[in-house]
Amino acid sequence: MANETIKVGFIGAGANTALRHIPGLRAQQGVELAGVANRSIQSSQTAADKYELGEAYPTWLDLVEDPEIDAVCIGTWPYMHSTITLTALDNGKHVMCEARMAMNGAEAKDMLAASIANPDLITQIVPPPHLMACEQHVIDLIADGYLGDIVNASVRVTDGSAFPDSDQDAHWRHIRELSGNNVMTTGIWYENMMRLVGPAASVSANAQVRVPHRRGWDGNRYNMTIPDQIDIIYSTGAGTNVNLSVTTVSGPFVPPTEIWLYGTEGTIHIATSGLGNDPVVSGARKGDDKMSVIEVPAEKRGDWRVEEEFINAIRGTEPITRSNFTDSLKYMEFTDAIQESWQTGKRIYLPGS
DSSP: OOSSOEEEEEEOOOHHIIIIIHHHHHTSTTEEEEEEEOSSHHHHHHHHHHHTOSEEOSSHHHHHTOTTOOEEEEOSOGGGHHHHHHHHHHTTOEEEEOSSOOSSHHHHHHHHHHHHHOTTSOEEEOOOOTTTTTHHHHHHHHHTTSSSSEEEEEEEEOTTOOOOOTTSBOOGGGOHHHHTTOOTTHHHHHHHHHHHHOOEEEEEEEEEOSOOEEEOTTSOEEEOOSOSEEEEEEEETTSOEEEEEEESOSOTTSOOOEEEEEESSEEEEEEOOOTTSOOEEEEEETTOSSOEEOOOOGGGOOOOOHHHHHHHHHHTSSOOOTTOHHHHHHHHHHHHHHHHHHHHOOOEEOTTO
């Protein structure tokens, strides 16, 4: 499809699709936003009119089975990701799927197997944006020996933290039937850490459900089974220990989300204060008497280009790197492992470790 128009259909035109994927795909030359399917034809028509997305389809299956559609952008919650992806690939569509990849590792394995069985079709999972601006420079610093051997990493994720409040409405991330084994933004930050220190070989986790009931969309109260506070220790194949803590219930006075990387020759600190701000990187090496800000060179600075990468991959001009199905399966297997660990109290070894 090097010179052909690529017709994209949207399944679930939610907040992130509207924020990033619709404008990102519209900005690509030779791409037509050709259709949309939401949960009802009325909702589909509203989205089609609002975002100029072409045809409003009665169901997602109607969109996927339309031979005029070349690629789909899946913007639903995780409970539909595997089903839609498998059906889309069976119908010859390229797939960009919103994160998280699936409900669990089993569904993710099915998605990867289907993508391997269709090597002419491009598959992509939307990656986390938090460290894009600095990630490549930090990876290069590590590769160049700034840290020496990495001994330990500490990650404290506090985005959106507040005091426990049972009057809060349930978000889809709180609802296991929609989110599966995914816990808050744990998978997001593990994916970020995989790029810096590699994947986990074993994991131990303790978790709490501090808000046991929340209001659903129908006004009724429901039991919560997904943790809102989790503390994880995992080891990589290279011997690095990582302490990962994720909370939404530690109150508004917690420090910003931060990452510490401790090595035999140096230390790197990354602080984030929301998606609208660049992360701040600082560091020090043996012989230094204080931490100093590490500027990211302009040529190393990353940016959001997910939709561009997807279209370029369809045209055969670059591969999918952020994120392919193989890497995304790894964070789903990690998600399953922390679920098993906090429920059984055991250390869990990941596949391939």
